[in-house]
Amino acid sequence: MEAPHHHHLTQPPAIVAPMIPTPGDGLVFHGPLSEARAASLITRLTAEPRPRTILDLGCGRGELMLRLLSALPDATGTGVDLHAPDLAAGAATASARGLGDRVRFLEESATNTEHGPADLVLCLGSSHALTDLEPPAHTAAALVALRALVNPGGRVLLGESHWTRTPTLDELAHMWPDASASEHGYLADLTDAAVAAGFRVQWVETATLDEWDAFESAYLAACEVWLASNEDEKLRERVTTQRSRYLRGYRGVMGQAYLTLVAG
Numbered sequence: 001m002e003a004p005h006h007h008h009l010t011q012p013p014a015i016v017a018p019m020i021p022t023p024g025d026g027l028v029f030h031g032p033l034s035e036a037r038a039a040s041l042i043t044r045l046t047a048e049p050r051p052r053t054i055l056d057l058g059c060g061r062g063e064l065m066l067r068l069l070s071a072l073p074d075a076t077g078t079g080v081d082l083h084a085p086d087l088a089a090g091a092a093t094a095s096a097r098g099l100g101d102r103v104r105f106l107e108e109s110a111t112n113t114e115h116g117p118a119d120l121v122l123c124l125g126s127s128h129a130l131t132d133l134e135p136p137a138h139t140a141a142a143l144v145a146l147r148a149l150v151n152p153g154g155r156v157l158l159g160e161s162h163w164t165r166t167p168t169l170d171e172l173a174h175m176w177p178d179a180s181a182s183e184h185g186y187l188a189d190l191t192d193a194a195v196a197a198g199f200r201v202q203w204v205e206t207a208t209l210d211e212w213d214a215f216e217s218a219y220l221a222a223c224e225v226w227l228a229s230n231e232d233e234k235l236r237e238r239v240t241t242q243r244s245r246y247l248r249g250y251r252g253v254m255g256q257a258y259l260t261l262v263a264g
């Protein structure tokens with residue numbers, strides 16, 4: 001009698017096309033955020049008054065929201081983003097952690113969203129998702145939108161860019177196309193805008209250079225490893241450009257603030 005698996009052995013091996021990685025593959029948070037800072041944010045944001053509803057705008061994979069929901073067994077969450085693959089990844093992670101019935105990931109714009117108000121609103125690296133205005137006006141407009149989306153006494157966690165000092169012309173020339181010093185304010189401008197929008201500033205913290213280096217490295221690492229033994233001109237160009245933008249452009253000049261805001 002023929003061995004049941006015999007014919008498999010005689011088939012030619014399947015030709016597997018090498019999977020070209022995408023920058024950002026493997027990131028946990030899509031921004032400069034360490035595990036230690038994430039843990040301390042979760043401690044602060046789950047303290048009294050414990051939120052019952054969380055809204056994550058421009059959520060991506062929604063990792064921080066999912067960790068908050070794990071720490072808040074009575075809470076429910078809604079994530080909103082335009083990027084379907086990240087939403088699907090977030091939903092899969094939610095199911096794997098037993099959170100599937102407490103969270104939804106919605107593929108829609110966060111601009112003028114009707115999913116508020118919530119007790120806790122997250123906006124991490126995605127203030128541009130809340131308004132059609134261009135930088136720098138988008139930050140103040142996003143804060144006004146966030147104020148309308150949070151319940152009185154609730155919290156907003158805003159992760160937002162700012163300049164640590166005035167960028168030089170040479171640094172600006174190495175950043176993204178048309179980068180200009182007017183795109184961002186300083187940290188104090190950000191907190192002023194939060195107060196003007198009706199918040200009190202409970203906590204100010206900024207990503208360290210180590211967090212930035214870890215984020216930028218993790219963003220490109222899978223591509224770099226792949227390019228060490230494969231060739232793809234477009235990817236090589238993209239990776240090289242991104243590293244130069246960071247190291248010659250915004251490293252140490254653009255900061256990332258995490259503001260814990262209380263709705264007055």
Ligand SMILES: C[S@@+](CC[C@H](N)C(=O)[O-])C[C@H]1O[C@@H](n2cnc3c(N)ncnc32)[C@H](O)[C@@H]1O
Nearest residue numbers: 030058059060081082083109110124125126129
């Ligand atoms: C820098 S990522 C941050 C993702 C996530 N908050 C995190 O920290 O991991 C910015 C996100 O904003 C999303 N985004 C951009 N415009 C948007 C819009 N109009 N509505 C909803 N999401 C948007 C992008 O798809 C992207 O996932």
